[in-house]
Amino acid sequence: MARTVLVTGGNRGIGLAIAQAFAKQGDRVAVTHRSGEAPAGLFGVKCDVTDAESVDAAFAAVEAELGPVEVLVANAGITDDTLLLRMSEEQFTRVLDTNLTGAFRVAKRASTKMLRAKWGRMIFISSVVGLAGGAGQVNYAASKAGLVGVARSITRELGSRNITANVVAPGFIDTDMTAVLPEERKAEIRKSIPAGRMASPDEVAAAVTWLASDAAAYVSGAVIPVDGGLGMGH
Numbered sequence: 001m002a003r004t005v006l007v008t009g010g011n012r013g014i015g016l017a018i019a020q021a022f023a024k025q026g027d028r029v030a031v032t033h034r035s036g037e038a039p040a041g042l043f044g045v046k047c048d049v050t051d052a053e054s055v056d057a058a059f060a061a062v063e064a065e066l067g068p069v070e071v072l073v074a075n076a077g078i079t080d081d082t083l084l085l086r087m088s089e090e091q092f093t094r095v096l097d098t099n100l101t102g103a104f105r106v107a108k109r110a111s112t113k114m115l116r117a118k119w120g121r122m123i124f125i126s127s128v129v130g131l132a133g134g135a136g137q138v139n140y141a142a143s144k145a146g147l148v149g150v151a152r153s154i155t156r157e158l159g160s161r162n163i164t165a166n167v168v169a170p171g172f173i174d175t176d177m178t179a180v181l182p183e184e185r186k187a188e189i190r191k192s193i194p195a196g197r198m199a200s201p202d203e204v205a206a207a208v209t210w211l212a213s214d215a216a217a218y219v220s221g222a223v224i225p226v227d228g229g230l231g232m233g234h
């Protein structure tokens with residue numbers, strides 16, 4: 001059955017791969033983009049997840065075009081890495097505001113219609129760093145760990161209404177976000193990954209479409225790693 005799907009930050013990277021995977025299986029897919037144009041073939045709405053009014057307007061536009069959002073993928077995220085000693089409060093709060101509060105804003109907005117429909121899927125894109133931590137990533141790791149609490153609390157609140165909330169925790173994925181890493185750092189990272197390589201965004205998308213499927217109806221509050229074994233034990 002075709003569903004209405006909204007992917008935040010779906011104009012590039014992991015978000016775009018997720019949006020394309022849903023479109024390929026016949027769902028009605030909308031993506032948010034902050035800048036530039038929407039990707040070809042997908043319904044795009046401008047949205048900055050740090051602004052509740054912008055989130056509300058984006059949802060209204062999607063509802064008018066494709067119907068209420070049934071599957072929400074909170075994917076928009078940023079990094080602003082530096083060591084704790086050097087991290088400014090602004091650097092900390094800006095990353096939290098996008099990655100964690102941004103996910104809260106879209107989940108809250110989506111929940112009204114999901115409750116009315118008595119069906120919904122929320123998928124939060126976290127990171128292996130959320131549970132393992134990362135040097136220079138106090139802000140990012142805190143934001144990604146917070147998503148676990150968000151998904152598990154939503155599961156407790158809305159689980160009886162056919163609404164699931166899960167977390168996907170990718171390891172190192174080949175996108176603009178990791179392209180900025182120096183080559184030596186990437187070689188080091190590859191060495192630490194049992195699979196011995198980074199992943200493609202499509203490998204994250206496969207877990208996300210499964211979590212949204214009827215087959216995963218009994219999976220909620222889970223953290224699904226897609227990390228080549230990097231975060232084992234977390």
Ligand code: NDP
Pocket residue numbers: 008009010011012013014015032033034035047048049050075076077078098102125126127128169170171172173174175176177178
């Ligand atoms: P990219 O940097 O390639 O893309 C980030 C996306 O988020 C862009 O679409 C960007 O929009 C959007 N975005 C950022 N800030 C906002 C905002 N305030 N409002 C709306 N949209 C925003 O990242 P990836 O594709 O690599 O990452 C996607 C998600 O996966 C992120 O949450 C990231 O933390 C997570 N992740 C990535 C990993 C990796 O190795 N790449 C590993 C683990 C997790 P715009 O184009 O307008 O800037």
